[in-house]
Amino acid sequence: MAKPKLKEHRINREWCKGCGICVAFCPKNVLELDEKDKAVAVRPEDCIACRLCELRCPDLAIEIIVEDEHGIENKIRSGQ
Numbered sequence: 131m132a133k134p135k136l137k138e139h140r141i142n143r144e145w146c147k148g149c150g151i152c153v154a155f156c157p158k159n160v161l162e163l164d165e166k167d168k169a170v171a172v173r174p175e176d177c178i179a180c181r182l183c184e185l186r187c188p189d190l191a192i193e194i195i196v197e198d199e200h201g202i203e204n205k206i207r208s209g210q
């Protein structure tokens with residue numbers, strides 16, 4: 131099966147408390163905190179969809195949305 135392609139970093143700004151865990155764990159330096167201390171994907175093109183940010187976020191504020199080979203959106207978390 132083809133590797134799922136990253137579609138979106140879905141970040142819930144209400145839930146994000148700016149702890150920076152996702153920023154620290156991202157192996158590709160995709161994420162940063164903005165001026166309001168909310169996580170943002172500043173280099174989404176570098177994301178390898180490893181999900182570390184999603185798994186480590188204590189507030190479930192970040193979700194990695196991928197697309198399969200047919201362009202169908204999929205939340206990895208719901209596929210578990």
Ligand code: SF4
Nearest residue numbers: 146147149150152187
């Ligand atoms: S780990 Fe979660 S709560 Fe912490 S900065 Fe990242 S998205 Fe926000």
Ligand code: SF4
Nearest residue numbers: 156177178180181183
């Ligand atoms: S899925 Fe992995 S590479 Fe992509 S932003 Fe999250 S931690 Fe970084």
